Amino acid sequence: MALLCRLLAQLSRDTRGNVLPIVGAALVPLTIMIGSGVDLSRAYMAKSKMQSACDAASLAARRVMKDDALSSEVEATGKDFFGFNFPQGLYGTAGFTPVISRSGPGVVRVAAETTIPTVVMNLFGFGSLPVSVSCDASLNFVNTDIVLVLDVTGSMAESISGSTKIAALQDAVLALYDELAPTQAQLQAQGLRLRYGVVPYSSTVNVGRLVYGQNAGYMRSNVTVPSRVANFNQAVYTSNAPTQSGSWEVYNGSLSNSECENYVGAPNTSGGGPPPSATTVTRYQGTSSSNNYNQSQNWGWSNAPDTSGTNRSCRRWKSVETTTYKESGTKAFSNWTYRQVQYDTSDYIRPGGKLTFATSAAGTVPAPGGSYNAQQLAAVGTGVSTADAVWNGCIEERDTTTGIDGGTSMTIPSGAKDLDIDLIPGSDATRWRPMVPDLIFTRSAGTASTTSNADAANTTGWIKNYAYSQGYWACPTEARRLAEWDRTALDTYVKGLQTVGGTYHDIGMIWGARFISTGGVFGDGCDYYNSMPCNRHVIFMTDGAQTAYCNVYTAYGVEQNDMRTTGSGNCSNQLARHEQRFRMACNAAKNLGASLWVIGFDTALTANLSGCASSPGQASTVADRAALISKFRQIGNQIGALRLTQ
Structure with missing residues (x-):
């Protein structure tokens, strides 16, 4: 044991070779x-x-x-x-x-x-x-505003894929809503919002009541339109009490009994006039007291020159009624003059208001007479038929310029108040006009007045509703400003869209820009809401190319007479002018910070339309109902940026 202890002690003191076992x-x-x-x-x-x-x-x-x-x-x-x-x-x-x-x-x-x-x-x-x-x-998604600018012209009533185009559009709008419904719920839960606005457009837009509701001073209280005035220059006379005189009139010769009876029964005759010249009525009868033939008094009467035989003397009683006249205090209708006419619309644009107008020129007006528009005639005329015009909410645009001639410039001239998206009205030139279709009468091209019904294309002279075969004006469904919608309300609204009128892309995009803007008369759009940024989008859908008519009552009046965009009653280059206005409106919307999407439904996209989109990928065509629905869903899917949340 002692030996073992000494060995271990020695090993503990000798460290040579220890690395290997340690390693x-x-x-x-x-x-x-x-x-x-x-x-x-x-x-x-x-x-x-x-x-x-x-x-x-x-x-x-x-x-x-x-x-x-x-x-x-x-x-x-x-x-x-x-x-x-x-x-x-x-x-x-x-x-x-x-x-x-x-x-x-x-x-x-x-x-x-x-x-x-x-x-x-x-x-x-x-x-x-x-x-x-x-x-x-x-x-x-952050706060999101979407304005739908929808073509609701007459062609949208055509059939496609087993239903009408407008029905397909209604389904597509609801598909967009459904695609974004979860996002809308998320945003609402976070105190944020997703809103929709809708601008149905054709040859004008129905925004007047929205504008008036925002500020009554934004609408003009008078309009000047192609119409007519009734001229009342004909004097009206009243008769004095007639005077009468009578005497026997003897036939120069002898007559048979029957011949004498015919002589006595000769028809009455009138003479004199017209007023103020005196008029007469000559009557023939048997005696002064009887109209009937009296043989003993009229044929061979006592003391007559010839009282016997088959032919005897014949006489009749002749009375003459003479009427004299004096001038009254009224005047009667003379003729029409077709020209530009001003009307007072201050009550017409008021909620529940109306404009009473004469439907004909029958009746009289007080002397000294003169010229009266339909509104004035209804107020002063006696015996005049009248009707009440009630505003449909559609508008004529504010003043513009003829300087937009179809070129390529994107610079909006100072005179084009219609294209100044955020301009707040401060004068009649910058206010909107209510449409007054009941008062419109077109005439041949130009500004000159005429006393004939001179528009050969409009045989009645009156502007007709588009529902008739020769339609000359249209008013689409009222637009809706940006708001948070529930599905039922949006479904009800889009199913009520009416298909009327021609295709004026420029007026649709102008108001799409106004609805999405953060400034202007509404200022509904937002840059921030609840301290979070806002994304703004305009989805523009059409099924046709731009149109421009000369004798149609549109947002720019009747071009052949109002001449607001061309300056010429023959409407030269009018289509190119409106296409340039559309390009300017698209550019203005982009400058407001909105993202523009353009869809051509059953139609090819022109360079004008595709160029309106914010990027080439945001312009597309679809051929049928299913493709339109899919496109609206796709846009809804792309409006937000994808992100990973976990």
Whole structure:
């Protein structure tokens, strides 16, 4: 035992050769540490690659998601993108299937779990490491305003895909709403908002009541339009009490009894006049007291020159009634003059108001007479037929210039008050006019007055409602300012859209810009709301090319007589002028910070239309109902930016 103790003591003092056992002892934990690092590094690379694949899959799946529904297309797209970015077996991972789910309103979740085999750690009983990922994707919406500028012209009543175009448009608008409904709910929950405005347009827009409601001073209280005046210059006379005189009138010769009876019964005759000259009525009768033939008094009467035989003397009683006249205090209708006429619309534009007008020139007016428009004649005429005109809400644009001649300039002239989107009215030149179709009478081109009904294309002279076969004016459904809508209200509204009129793209885009603007008469658009930014969009849809008519009553009056855009009654170059106005209006909307989308429905897009969109990708054509619905959904899907939320 003592020997053993001495040996151990000696070994403790002699350190030569100790490294080998120490290294041998440390090799085991060192191997475990290095091996786990290698295996964990492989697991980390696999997880990182899987996470990227997960993110791509969730974004792609959310992009194709419609109506906030987890469809087979959404699941398939998510799995395809996951598999493309992380093929099965990459890094030796075990097979797995990504799980695609809807984790909340408008949110797509992708989750995946697998294992990766170990190399070194397998020696120590760790055969694999778990790898799992999860990610959510949603559309990154902030406050969002969308103004729909919708072509509701007559061609939208045509049939397509088994229904009318307007019905297809109604379905497409609801599809857009449904696509964005989850986002709307999310925003509302966060104290933010998603709003819609709608501008149905044809040859004008129905915005007058909205403008008047904002400020009554924004509407003109008078309008000057192609119309007519009734001239009352004919004197009217009243009769004095008639005087009468009578005497026997003897036939110069002899007559038979029957011949004498015919002589006595001769018809009455009138003479004299017209007033103020005296008039007479001559009557013939049997005697002074009887109209009837009296043989004993009229044929061979006592003391007559010839009282016997078959032919005897014949006489009759002749009375003459003489009427004299004096001038009254009234005048009668002479003729019409067709010209530009001013009307007072101050009561017409008031809620519940009207404009009473004469429908004919029958009757009289007080002396000294003169010329009266239909409104004045209704007020002063006696015996005049009248009717009440009630405003339909459609407008004529404020003053403009003829200097926009169809060129390429995007600079809005100072005189074009109609294209100055944010201009606040401060004079009649900058105010809007109410349309007065009941008072419009067209005449031949130009400004000259005429006393004939000179518009050969309009045989009655009167501007007719578009519902008739020779329509000359139209008024679409009233527009709606930006507001938060529920689905029922929007559905009811779009199903009430009427199809009328011709296609004036410029007036539609002008008012689309006014509705989306943060300034101007409404100022409904926003840059920020509840301290969060606002995105603003205009979706412009049409099924046809720009039109421009010479004798149609539009937002610019009747061009052949008002001559507001051309300065010429023959409407030269009018179409090109309106196309340039449309380009200017599109450019103005973009300058307001709005993003413009343009859809051609069953029509090709002209350069004018495609150039209106904010980018080439935001201009497209669709051929049928299904494609239109899909396009509106796609726009709803693209309006927000996709983002990962987890």
